[in-house]
Amino acid sequence: MQLTPKTNQNKKTFGYVLAFSSAIGYGTGTVLTKHLINIFPNPILVSGLSLLIGTLIISIFYIKNSIQDFIKNKPRKELLYGILAGLSSALGVNSLFIGLKFAPVSVVSPVANTYPLVAIIVMKIFFGKLEKITLETILGSILIVSGITMITIYTS
Amino acid sequence: MSGIIISLIASIGFGSSSVFAKISMLKMKSGTTTLISLITSTIATLIVSMIFTQQNEYKKINIEIWILLFWIAILTYFFGRLLNYTSVQHIGVEKATPLIGTTPLFASITAILFMDEKITMPLMVGTILIIIGIILITRKKTNAINS
Numbered sequence: 001m002q003l004t005p006k007t008n009q010n011k012k013t014f015g016y017v018l019a020f021s022s023a024i025g026y027g028t029g030t031v032l033t034k035h036l037i038n039i040f041p042n043p044i045l046v047s048g049l050s051l052l053i054g055t056l057i058i059s060i061f062y063i064k065n066s067i068q069d070f071i072k073n074k075p076r077k078e079l080l081y082g083i084l085a086g087l088s089s090a091l092g093v094n095s096l097f098i099g100l101k102f103a104p105v106s107v108v109s110p111v112a113n114t115y116p117l118v119a120i121i122v123m124k125i126f127f128g129k130l131e132k133i134t135l136e137t138i139l140g141s142i143l144i145v146s147g148i149t150m151i152t153i154y155t156s
Numbered sequence: 157m158s159g160i161i162i163s164l165i166a167s168i169g170f171g172s173s174s175v176f177a178k179i180s181m182l183k184m185k186s187g188t189t190t191l192i193s194l195i196t197s198t199i200a201t202l203i204v205s206m207i208f209t210q211q212n213e214y215k216k217i218n219i220e221i222w223i224l225l226f227w228i229a230i231l232t233y234f235f236g237r238l239l240n241y242t243s244v245q246h247i248g249v250e251k252a253t254p255l256i257g258t259t260p261l262f263a264s265i266t267a268i269l270f271m272d273e274k275i276t277m278p279l280m281v282g283t284i285l286i287i288i289g290i291i292l293i294t295r296k297k298t299n300a301i302n303s
Contacts, residue, residue, distance in 0.1 A: 015246030016294055018239045019255035025235025027262025029228050031271065036224045042213055048205040049217075050225050051198040054233025058194055062187035069188040078183040085176035085189065086196030089237075092169030093197070094204045095162050103159020109260075111163035116257035118171025123249045127175060131248045136292045141254040143289030147282040148260050154278035 043097040110149040116141045174253045177241045186242040193241075194233060251293055258286055 033050075037043050069075070075082075092115070099108040120141060124133050173193070180189045243252040261283060267273040 011246050015243045015252065016255065018243035018246065019252045020258075022236050022239035022243060023256050023259045024262050025231045025239060026256070026259040027264075028266045029232035029236055030259065030263040031266045032224060032228050032231065035271075036221065036228065039224075040216060040221050042205075042209055044201065044205040045209050045213065046225070046228070048198065048201040050228040050232060051194060051201050053225055053229035054237070055191070055194040055198045057229060057234055058187070058191050058238065062191050065185060066188040066191050069184050073183045075180075075183040078180045078189075079192065081176045081180035082184065082189045082192035083196045085173050085180055085241075086193030087200055088169045088176060089173040089193060090169070090197040090200035090204075092166045092173060094201060095166035095169055099159050099162035099166060102162060107159055108163045108166075111160055112166040112170065113257065113260060115167045115170035116254040118167050119174050119249050119253040122168075122172050122175045123178075127179065130178065131250050133250050136295065137250045137254070140289040140292030141257075143285045143292065144254045144257055147285030147289065148257060150278050150282035150285065151260050151264055154276060154282075 043100070044094060047093050047097065106153050109152040113148045113152060114145050117145055171253070174240070174244050174249050174256075178244050178249050181241065181245045186245045187238065190233075190238045190241050194237065254293055255290065258290070261286055 033043075033046060036046055040046060092112070096108065096112050099112070120133060120138065123131055177189050177193065180192070184192075240252070240256050243256070246252075264273070264279055268275060
């Protein structure tokens with residue numbers, strides 16, 4: 001299963017479509033998660049079990065490709081960064097749920113949703129050579145985070 | 157105060173995840189990085205959940221909960237994380253992460269459409285700010301401020 005555009009010209013458009021599709025996936029998943037937590041109020045266990053099912057589903061589609069990827073490219077440092085991506089994502093989810101035990105959603109959610117700015121700062125400080133960061137991107141990110149903060153404060 | 161600090165840790169976790177994934181995908185495909193990250197996330201989260209879960213809670217998981225968990229997994233990890241990492245691979249962290257950060261907007265739209273939640277003024281103002289932000293990020297002409 002490959003998610004690759006046929007030409008380089010379509011690469012950016014394809015990337016934007018994927019980013020919004022991902023946001024829709026996360027957004028609808030969040031609504032279902034809220035519904036489930038009303039029935040079964042253990043968010044960390046809900047997160048752990050949904051991750052387990054998600055891993056099994058992704059394995060069905062990608063285990064063969066992943067093995068070929070390892071044999072062909074022999075990634076070592078990249079494998080470590082893949083593990084770090086998973087660990088930092090788990091740190092994010094678990095901290096979010098634990099944070100909700102100490103403070104209301106109206107405080108926790110806006111702070112946690114500043115992560116796009118954190119990503120840009122981390123990218124700029126540690127891996128600045130990999131990507132160019134533009135003024136429009138920084139301003140756009142600040143506007144998005146402000147909008148999300150407004151929505152989460154008033155809907156929580 | 158501890159709630160805010162823990163929320164900041166969550167923000168750092170979510171933010172750095174995309175950066176690590178980007179570097180991982182320099183030599184691996186997005187599907188491989190997604191699978192590796194999911195395996196490590198699952199192990200870490202299940203260990204944390206064991207600390208916070210009492211034995212009798214596991215017995216409460218019925219078929220309705222398993223079905224909901226299945227759909228959450230499909231939406232959050234198959235569509236969410238896989239497409240997140242693939243978009244990072246195509247357009248980079250600096251463009252993909254803010255766009256994926258619009259997730260709460262889509263959660264609000266879903267809640268309005270299917271959970272009978274109401275459209276409010278803060279939601280409308282927030283949506284306008286997000287749309288302007290998206291236009292700024294996705295428009296073609298950009299000026300690099302660093303090399």
